[in-house]
């Protein structure tokens with residue numbers, strides 16, 4: 393796969409009169425982060441929805457999108473047609489473009505960067521879980537990928553084997569499509585999810601401690617910042633995947649914090665209003681499976697016994 397440079401590039405991928413263009417997906421966690429950030433900044437953007445296999449097809453690996461991002465991932469933010477790669481770079485770029493947000497104290501900037509970086513998804517999502525809470529989200533979403541893929545044609549997944557630059561990712565989705573929860577049952581996969589679960593819990597314990605002792609209105613400052621944006625999408629994904637009960641039951645400060653986040657206009661516009669039929673079906677099926685599928689039931693029981 394071609395290694396992409398992160399951040400703003402000095403070439404155009406599109407001739408456009410729009411100041412901001414966002415290539416994104418309804419369900420993608422990183423896309424949600426950037427949508428929330430654009431709404432917070434009050435920047436209007438030209439919205440281009442790109443399907444992932446979970447939402448129906450590998451549009452992300454189509455010829456036309458590979459011209460925008462040869463790495464075949466969303467989101468990609470364009471500033472006057474020039475691409476910015478990596479969602480954590482995109483939100484920092486938006487933040488820096490909004491002049492009146494540049495008046496923060498150094499202490500707050502340090503804290504914002506710390507919590508934003510911790511929540512980022514960087515490099516290979518099955519690695520560096522102890523450093524990046526965002527990287528734990530891929531494996532923790534395997535059960536939801538499985539139920540979403542039920543409504544996607546296997547031919548669409550196979551097409552990805554031809555056009556997608558990251559074959560390993562496509563292969564995992566193909567196995568999830570063919571074998572469903574039985575694939576997750578395999579010891580290496582189960583262990584990967586368990587370890588992501590424990591690592592994320594460590595990050596969440598740190599977040600709980602910070603929120604319980606902080607005198608600030610939000611996580612890293614008195615203003616809603618990139619740190620809050622970055623954590624909001626993680627907390628939301630845990631909810632979608634049915635992990636919140638297990639991971640957040642004994643973390644009252646995070647619960648209160650998340651309730652406050654959900655009231656924000658940007659969260660409603662960037663996540664709630666950006667709905668996707670296949671996602672809704674997948675969430676419903678997963679909820680049912682957690683209650684009724686013998687493997688998932690016992691897996692949740694085992695993780696619950698960790699008494700986090």
Ligand SMILES: N[C@@H](CCC(=O)N[C@@H](CS)C(=O)NCC(=O)O)C(=O)O
Pocket residue numbers: 420421422423444445452464465466467477478479480513514515561
């Ligand atoms: N580190 C990247 C991660 C981008 C990423 O992996 N995006 C996922 C959706 S959240 C994607 O586009 N996946 C496409 C695929 O796996 O086919 C970022 O923060 O932008």
